[in-house]
Amino acid sequence: MADTHARHTAESVRNIALVGHASSGKTTLTEELLALAGSIPSPGAAEKGNTVSDFTEQEKRSGHSLNVSVCHLEHDGALINLLDTPGYPDFIGRTLAVMPAVETAAVVINAQHGIEFVTEQIMAAAASQKLCRLIIVNKIDAPEANAEAVLEQIRSVFGSECLPLNLPANGGQKIADCFFEPADAEPDFSSVQTAHTEITDQIVELDDELMELYLEQGESISLEQLHDPLERALRRGHLIPVCFTSAKTRAGLRQLLRVFSQLMPNPFEGNRIEIQRGQGNTTPFRTDPGDDSGHFVGHVFKLTVDPYVGRLAAFRVHQGTLRAGDQVYIGDRRKGVKIAHIYRLQGRETKEVPAAAAGDICAVAKIEGIEFNDILHTSHDEDGLVMQRRGIPEPMHALALRLTQRGQEKKLSDGLHKLVAEDPSLAIEQDAETNETIIRGMGELHLRSALERLREDIGVEIETHAPKVPYRETVTRTADGHCRHKKQTGGAGQFGEVYLKVEPLERGAGFEFLDQTVGGSIPGQFIPAVEKGVRQVLSQGAVTGNPMQDIRVIVYDGKHHPVDSKEIAFVMAGKKAFLDAVNKANPIVLEPIARIQITLPNRFVGDISGHLAGIRGRIGSNDATTDGKTRITAQVPIAELEDFQATLKSLTGGEGTFTLQLDHYASAPANVQKTLAEAYRPSQEA
Numbered sequence: 001m002a003d004t005h006a007r008h009t010a011e012s013v014r015n016i017a018l019v020g021h022a023s024s025g026k027t028t029l030t031e032e033l034l035a036l037a038g039s040i041p042s043p044g045a046a047e048k049g050n051t052v053s054d055f056t057e058q059e060k061r062s063g064h065s066l067n068v069s070v071c072h073l074e075h076d077g078a079l080i081n082l083l084d085t086p087g088y089p090d091f092i093g094r095t096l097a098v099m100p101a102v103e104t105a106a107v108v109i110n111a112q113h114g115i116e117f118v119t120e121q122i123m124a125a126a127a128s129q130k131l132c133r134l135i136i137v138n139k140i141d142a143p144e145a146n147a148e149a150v151l152e153q154i155r156s157v158f159g160s161e162c163l164p165l166n167l168p169a170n171g172g173q174k175i176a177d178c179f180f181e182p183a184d185a186e187p188d189f190s191s192v193q194t195a196h197t198e199i200t201d202q203i204v205e206l207d208d209e210l211m212e213l214y215l216e217q218g219e220s221i222s223l224e225q226l227h228d229p230l231e232r233a234l235r236r237g238h239l240i241p242v243c244f245t246s247a248k249t250r251a252g253l254r255q256l257l258r259v260f261s262q263l264m265p266n267p268f269e270g271n272r273i274e275i276q277r278g279q280g281n282t283t284p285f286r287t288d289p290g291d292d293s294g295h296f297v298g299h300v301f302k303l304t305v306d307p308y309v310g311r312l313a314a315f316r317v318h319q320g321t322l323r324a325g326d327q328v329y330i331g332d333r334r335k336g337v338k339i340a341h342i343y344r345l346q347g348r349e350t351k352e353v354p355a356a357a358a359g360d361i362c363a364v365a366k367i368e369g370i371e372f373n374d375i376l377h378t379s380h381d382e383d384g385l386v387m388q389r390r391g392i393p394e395p396m397h398a399l400a401l402r403l404t405q406r407g408q409e410k411k412l413s414d415g416l417h418k419l420v421a422e423d424p425s426l427a428i429e430q431d432a433e434t435n436e437t438i439i440r441g442m443g444e445l446h447l448r449s450a451l452e453r454l455r456e457d458i459g460v461e462i463e464t465h466a467p468k469v470p471y472r473e474t475v476t477r478t479a480d481g482h483c484r485h486k487k488q489t490g491g492a493g494q495f496g497e498v499y500l501k502v503e504p505l506e507r508g509a510g511f512e513f514l515d516q517t518v519g520g521s522i523p524g525q526f527i528p529a530v531e532k533g534v535r536q537v538l539s540q541g542a543v544t545g546n547p548m549q550d551i552r553v554i555v556y557d558g559k560h561h562p563v564d565s566k567e568i569a570f571v572m573a574g575k576k577a578f579l580d581a582v583n584k585a586n587p588i589v590l591e592p593i594a595r596i597q598i599t600l601p602n603r604f605v606g607d608i609s610g611h612l613a614g615i616r617g618r619i620g621s622n623d624a625t626t627d628g629k630t631r632i633t634a635q636v637p638i639a640e641l642e643d644f645q646a647t648l649k650s651l652t653g654g655e656g657t658f659t660l661q662l663d664h665y666a667s668a669p670a671n672v673q674k675t676l677a678e679a680y681r682p683s684q685e686a
């Protein structure tokens with residue numbers, strides 16, 4: 001099929017992200033809408049694993065969308081780009097990442113459950129990014145659905161500006177239009193007339209002239225007359241329309257298509273998406289969807305690295321037009337790349353198009369070096385543009401990786417870099433101390449799916465374990481140490497003698513090294529060698545193999561030999577004298593204590609407090625948040641937090657979140673000291 005969309009101008013484009021809690025029906029809605037509009041021959045089903053948007057093996061297995069899918073359909077002269085996003089909390093980073101690509105966030109709510117955890121998070125994120133919002137209450141057919149109660153809840157939580165465009169009828173089997181052509185129907189609750197009046201009142205409030213006309217004309221204000229003030233009301237968050245649907249029976253879907261094409265904003269009508277000029281610079285670059293002749297500026301809001309297709313970058317055009325054959329700059333790079341092919345996406349299907357016009361969403365493939373969040377542009381005038389990552393959470397859940405086979409290090413590192421390139425909330429780091437590769441993600445499912453990808457796509461087998469706890473050693477009293485290092489093996493000998501003292505310092509003070517020798521007992525040029533020896537022990541540890549800290553070392557005497565004294569001799573003497581002193585200075589193990597902040601619904605506070613007490617946690621504060629939750633701040637030994645993510649999730653049904661950071665080091669309990677020392681000793685003796 002030739003590209004039927006080439007003729008579309010920015011006015012006819014609607015960019016809509018379907019967002020909301022897991023299992024509210026976003027993927028099913030996408031599928032049914034595509035089928036209804038004739039974009040696909042027949043709808044698949046999420047549970048059969050044959051939908052347009054959940055096409056990866058992992059998604060089919062898990063029954064949840066794990067990635068954002070870009071789809072499109074045509075309806076009533078409009079080109080509707082529909083982004084199906086994951087609702088599972090672990091993948092929320094990917095969902096939040098698409099917000100700068102759309103004018104509308106269509107928030108799907110499950111009529112059986114009402115407002116859920118992600119619903120609130122996403123409503124707030126969409127509001128803070130100034131997106132127009134639409135609420136879709138789906139699953140009105142389900143026996144447990146209570147559409148009336150859900151609408152009441154929506155209005156009490158998100159405000160009275162949430163007003164229905166239609167209402168369920170026939171026990172949720174149909175809907176009654178209350179806006180376009182108010183139906184002569186009996187909805188399941190409220191009335192068509194009431195809903196019609198409420199929404200019209202809300203819209204005309206923003207337009208004095210229309211208000212006057214409305215008062216004169218009464219109900220006969222036309223849809224055309226309402227259009228502009230309606231867009232203004234959406235932009236300002238003065239109106240959040242609510243629609244009812246059943247993706248299963250298709251009730252309300254035709255009307256939803258009409259809402260998308262006739263009411264939701266085109267790229268001109270939505271709030272402008274702001275791109276910053278320069279990092280930390282506050283002057284926004286005003287993207288102009290209307291300037292089709294200007295330089296092309298696009299933003300990569302999703303990247304997939306597929307072993308067969310290669311890099312596929314989905315981008316939103318913020319200004320100008322990208323044509324096949326154009327040269328494009330990625331970010332601030334001097335050298336451009338030629339874009340030979342441009343695609344329109346339908347889930348995993350790609351269809352080549354000659355150009356990507358202002359306001360539209362398209363993709364480019366196999367362009368090396370493109371990363372998530374990159375700005376693509378055709379002129380160096382647009383160097384230095386950055387899209388701020390707003391509200392994408394920092395990953396906190398960590399796992400250490402170990403390869404089960406040797407020689408796959410490069411493969412693993414390449415694989416990890418690919419994963420990180422596609423995922424805004426995945427991070428990798430190398431722990432310099434333990435030499436372990438640590439992967440950080442949003443939660444257990446997130447990391448598990450990343451590791452599955454590594455196994456399946458890249459073919460590396462890995463074992464995981466909780467990252468090694470970064471213990472430390474220190475001393476608790478002052479002690480002297482001595483070593484006379486002497487070696488005579490034929491030729492030149494080695495000689496160095498050191499007397500030193502160790503003193504405990506306060507927590508967090510680190511390490512101090514002082515030279516208090518007098519009369520050249522150790523010549524000045526050998527003092528650094530003594531320090532080098534001491535530092536070797538310091539980084540390797542004396543009793544448990546963990547680095548030492550909070551220690552002062554004072555070298556106060558020694559002896560040298562005019563011929564046999566050399567650097568190596570003093571390194572050895574310094575090392576052994578220090579070990580001698582540490583062993584007499586009552587060394588102990590310090591354990592890291594994290595400061596942890598947990599946010600959760602009030603009803604779980606008792607359970608979590610009990611759990612924290614059981615893992616040696618000390619609760620500092622307990623505050624109410626503005627959104628009706630509790631935030632607990634506590635200090636907990638990091639060694640006890642290995643399973644915390646899973647525990648919090650199971651205790652709170654996935655509604656609790658936490659952040660943690662290192663707070664301080666404290667003496668580890670006696671049993672931990674003993675176990676660590678015993679585990680270390682044999683390896684030393686071997």
Ligand SMILES: Nc1nc2c(ncn2[C@@H]2O[C@H](COP(=O)(O)OP(=O)(O)OP(=O)(O)O)[C@@H](O)[C@H]2O)c(=O)[nH]1
Nearest residue numbers: 022023024025026027028046064065087139247248
């Ligand atoms: N009864 C009923 N079931 C529905 C409806 N819409 C979706 N479902 C079912 O609800 C389940 C979840 O639907 P999905 O479309 O996968 O939900 P989702 O919002 O995409 O979920 P995530 O991808 O995890 O965020 C599937 O079993 C669907 O068949 C509906 O309108 N009525």
Ligand SMILES: [Mg+2]
Nearest residue numbers: 026027064065
């Ligand atoms: Mg889904």
